[in-house]
Amino acid sequence: MQKRFFLSALTVGVLASYIGTAAAQEKFKIGLILPMTGPFASTGKQIEAAARLYIAQNGDTVGGKKVELIIKDDTSAPDVTKRIAQELVVNEKVNVLAGFGLTPLAMATAPLATQSKTPMVVMAAATSSITQASPFIVRTSFTLPQAAVAMADWVPNNGIKKVVTLVSDYGPGIDAEKFFKDRLLFNGGEVLDTLRVPMRNPDFAPFLQKVRDLKPDAVFVFVPSGAGAALMKQFAERGMDKAGIKLIGTGDITDDDILNSMGDVANGVVTSHHYSASHNSPLNKKFVAAFEKANAGLRPNFMAVGGYDGMRVIYEAAKTTKGGSGEVLLNAMKGQLFESPRGPMFIDAQTRDVVHNIYIRKVEKVGGQLFNQEFDTIKDVKDPGKNK
């Protein structure tokens, strides 16, 4: 029994000897919090690869200081994410926090960013209200309303009147549903039903069956990247295309990460999004080639471009402020206007959110591989969610 008490004292002693080294040298530290494990691990991989690529291409010194990239797994738990972010700010004294694969994680960390005056660059999460949660948040990913509204504008001009929406039941999904529905109704279309799929869902079959029974012209879908493949297969299996129902949605369902392995079932699907790996610009071609080379042929997706552009925003701000931090660094991030692999984009100084082009694309086979081919562009789309 005594030895057991000794164990407790020992563990506390171990804790005492585990003293972190917080010697703050002249470094510019970036705290990158990503989903490295769990269902969204592919997002974490893409963003990490993109961040490392940016550093490899642009050197690891910025504003006279050496760049240190600290990567942490968020374990998909908001309280742990907040604690990790807090430790990064307090112990490592990071100049900027970045990453954030899911909305609740960003929301939980927002008050911390405000309290500690640390700029927070959101590279993945896509709910509109995130940038309003803290004046220190800058976003380089995208927002669902941007893509959803673009789709709702395209739809009526292309023979589709009645739509059923099918989205995953969380922040971005609800955003997508709301803005698509409102815009479509405004444009004279009809939304027969709005279905929400729980996040922990193993089987899409009942929801798709319901869509089929409602007999719309098209079904507008949003599911997080990764689940799109399962949905597409179920869609084909249910014979929905034969029943005359078109599949439309935001680009998350034809994620470049897995698009090529989806097979013919994805052919012809029309989506709206801010990035396609086949975007026809010299910068993008260079980006895709370098990314594939550094990552064993892995194709970059919109998450990667969010990470790449996020690094760009951080680097440029660090250059201007000579490796600064706090409000000074934040102000240098606002209003940045530049060419990204996705196209032109800028960070709106008022809303700190991203303004970029939204493309309407169709999945086509190019050179034996499936790509999202852009055929229509809507320029400089601001986030419609901010007007509420």
Add this chain to the structure above:
Amino acid sequence: MSAHASLLRSARWHPLELVFWVLAFAAPWVLSQHALIINEIAIVALFAVSLDLVLGYTGIVSLGHAAFLGFGAYSAALFAKHIHPDPLLGLVVGMVASTVLGAMCAWTIMRGSDLTRLMVTLGTALILLELANKFSDLTGGADGLQGVMMGPLLGQFEFDLMGQTSAWYSLSVLLVLFVLARRLVNAPLGATLKAVRDNRLRAMAIGIPVIARLAVVYTVAAGMAGAAGALMAQTTGFASLDVFAMDRSADVMLMLAIGGVGWLYGGIAGAVAFKLMYDVIANITPQYWTFWMGLFLVVLVLVGRERLIRPWTWWSAPARKEEAP
């Protein structure tokens, strides 16, 4: 010696215990950079101790203890957001809410085998998760409940960025509830719990009101877990659905298994060991830490849990021990 005397003897405070608690309270000051993880460890240790009451002392295998953690967390968070931001009031609200829930759920675990109880408790936690998701207007749904601003503790101590206030707050609550649990366990009531765990039929035969005991201990454990949940919501200013998830219940069960069931410090030791190990491994390999954690667990069980803290037994044959059926 008589049963009464032996109970009294085990109830006395051992000097090493006092050393431990002094060290624990000194930690947020001495190791101020680690105040945040100390806070997290204190909260999860409280959760583990509450599960120990149920699992270790009474033998109820529960994979849904997170139900009470979550209920306490959401109650405290909603209270702080809509009614009053005082932390201590919120803590009481969280505890009361979970205690009530525990009393309501206690009748579901009365019958059946280990597996039945496992599934019923798991089901309860998952039902609460789905309900929290459904009432997303109230709970924020999958995005979580935000905007929980806590007032200063005791009107004086703000919840600061360094996390020291949080750490001391959690440690204090842990100590108070730990002492309570200790008294419970070392009282005659606690002895009857162990009797129920070891052989329910015989316990019934000698006149112990088994059903009543199970209900009491389950309710008390629920209240403690609720306190842990309230602390979690208050010190992070946030509550989200994953607080009900199976991962939470499973993690705390693992901690208890590592630290040792049937011994109150088991929860605390397990929490410290688990969290530290996780932190160290995750810093080395943020992506594949689950592998090393899994390997540790496998080796731990193969080697024998009791031998973990006695390194000199690692290379000898395990002792033959007859487990009570």
Add this chain to the structure above:
Amino acid sequence: MLTLLFDGVAYGMLLFILAVGLCVTMGLMNFINLAHGAFAMLGGYVTVVLMQRHGVPFLVCLPLAFLASALMGVLLERLLYRPLYKKPHLDQVLFSIGLAFMAVASADYWMGSQQQIMQLPDWLRGRTELFADTPFVLGMGHYRLFIIVVCAVLTVGLQYVLSATRFGSRLRASVDDARVASGLGINVNVVFAATFAVGSGLAGLGGALGAEVLGLDPTFPLKFMVYFLIVVAVGGTTSITGPLLAALLLGIADVAGKYYIPKLGAFIVYVLMIAILIWRPQGLFVRQGGKS
């Protein structure tokens, strides 16, 4: 509505094949094996790799998936599981969770974190509609039909082995009372090993069949563990008709719940499970004279 029933039955049969190994293992060896999903995942990945990288036809992959998982099962049983049979349940839970963690991380490392996509052969891709344009339309996806047929055949086979063969009676004897069985001269170790192997093999087969319907990624074992446990708890561990009916009930309830009340879909399943377990704590179907 008939289509929904059909979908539910297909889902249920798939769950049954995945979980039956767990049921028998738990009933036989009294071992709570939470790593069962890892064997299913192995079968799924074996199939995907063989089909995508080596062009092996789908039908050939299925028995190969079974074999791969069965072999892994035999190996692990001898090396790791056997010393743990007498240990308390908590140790077994700890051990199998650790094994599951290792499997998840290994799959992530070797295969990547994204969803694996299988290309089914053409003859499995169609859909047949009976009684179309009536309220009793029965839409049957060919792949789901295939699943139902395969699982039905397997169920009949299993039931036959269990009730009409020597091995089956040895197995039932060992489940009822291992000590007495070994006293009668039955080599209980061999029975254990063979059963574990077949159970894991079936899980692997289920994983291969299910990859198309349920998705396949490294978190598969943890995601579906809850469902397997529900089948085992509700169905009881002393027969295979119990888990079969439990799985069908679960499949239909899940599908119907999600169709009619989408927001509360999963909720229905848990409530149903708790209600059944409170009403019949030993599971829905308990054989008289079996071990409790």
